[in-house]
Amino acid sequence: MNPPGGRRLEAAGPRTRRAHRPREQDRDVQLSKALSYALRHGALKLGLPLGADGFVPLRALLQLPQFHHFSAEDVQRVVNTNEKQRFTLQPGDSSTGLLIRANQGHSLQVPELELIPLESPQALPAVLVHGTFWKHWPSILLKGLSCQGRTHIHLASGLPGDSGIISGMRPNCEVAVVINGALALAALTLLTDGIPFFRSTNGVILTPGNAEGVLLPKYFKEALQLHPIRKPLSLFGDEETECQRGPKHSPRGRGMVQQ
Numbered sequence: 001m002n003p004p005g006g007r008r009l010e011a012a013g014p015r016t017r018r019a020h021r022p023r024e025q026d027r028d029v030q031l032s033k034a035l036s037y038a039l040r041h042g043a044l045k046l047g048l049p050l051g052a053d054g055f056v057p058l059r060a061l062l063q064l065p066q067f068h069h070f071s072a073e074d075v076q077r078v079v080n081t082n083e084k085q086r087f088t089l090q091p092g093d094s095s096t097g098l099l100i101r102a103n104q105g106h107s108l109q110v111p112e113l114e115l116i117p118l119e120s121p122q123a124l125p126a127v128l129v130h131g132t133f134w135k136h137w138p139s140i141l142l143k144g145l146s147c148q149g150r151t152h153i154h155l156a157s158g159l160p161g162d163s164g165i166i167s168g169m170r171p172n173c174e175v176a177v178v179i180n181g182a183l184a185l186a187a188l189t190l191l192t193d194g195i196p197f198f199r200s201t202n203g204v205i206l207t208p209g210n211a212e213g214v215l216l217p218k219y220f221k222e223a224l225q226l227h228p229i230r231k232p233l234s235l236f237g238d239e240e241t242e243c244q245r246g247p248k249h250s251p252r253g254r255g256m257v258q259q
Contacts, residue, residue: 031078034066035087039102040150052112055099057092075100085202104200107150115198115206121182124197125157128181128205130215131173131226140177140217141235147213152198152206155179160226168204173226175233180221187219195219 038061043050046064050056058075061067079087085103092099106113118124130145130153145153156168159176169176184195184207193210200206209215223233 028074028078028081031067031070031074032082032086034070035061035075035078035100036102036105038064038066039087039100040105041107043108050108050110051099052110054101054106054110054113055090055092056101057096058089058098058100061100072098088201103202104152104154104204104206105150106152109151114201118181118197118199118205119185121185124181124185125205127158128155128179128197129157129159129169130155130177130179131160131169132175132177134174137175137223137233141223142217144214144216144219145177145209146215147209152208153213153215155197155205155207157203157205159224176224176226178221178223179215180219184215184219 038046038048039054039056043056048056048060048064058072062070062072062075076089079089079100086105088101088103090099090101104113132140147153154168160169160171160173181197184193185197187193187195193216195207195210195215198206207215217235220235223235225231225233
């Protein structure tokens with residue numbers, strides 16, 4: 001006969017074992033977010049030696065209080081398993097040891113970040129898309145896309161669910177803005193707005209926009225509602241009632257998407 005409480009102990013065992021993996025995943029998410037802030041935005045404020053190429057010594061990073069509970073092996077695992085390939089690790093010299101960098105998404109100036117210029121329409125992906133949320137769509141439609149404090153506007157080379165798309169747009173985006181990259185490049189050639197494009201090492205398409213850090217609405221090719229069903233949106237501002245209804249589908253949507 002089982003001792004008193006035996007059933008409760010027996011039932012608790014599997015739940016404890018099942019809970020172990022989610023806790024580990026939550027810990028990896030916590031580490032990934034801490035890495036994103038430190039490497040994209042906070043390196044100088046945190047006193048990290050940031051190279052012109054965006055790399056910082058991993059051992060210097062791990063000495064910060066917010067990383068005391070993480071090891072180099074934890075960082076390696078997060079870098080290897082991150083679906084969006086946000087980070088790169090590479091060997092350094094004897095004075096620095098292993099180096100780590102965010103591949104894109106910086107608000108810090110990183111003049112030698114490894115970016116591939118896309119200088120012709122043929123070099124651009126067939127589709128260039130920026131993802132956002134309903135609450136920002138009226139402003140975007142009126143004023144265009146903004147860098148929002150970062151060095152670049154982020155674009156994906158396809159829509160959520162498309163084959164081979166790993167980064168550039170959050171999967172919960174509600175509105176997709178399709179960009180006419182060829183028209184924007186033509187402006188660069190004509191020395192008008194001057195809209196260059198680049199590809200990051202993890203496949204995100206980046207543009208600094210014009211001199212004000214904006215990609216104007218005249219470069220919008222089309223727009224799509226993504227949820228709850230996909231359908232075209234007007235680029236002429238007559239979707240006001242739909243925009244008002246949109247946030248009801250996702251009240252937690254926040255900010256213009258920058259991956």
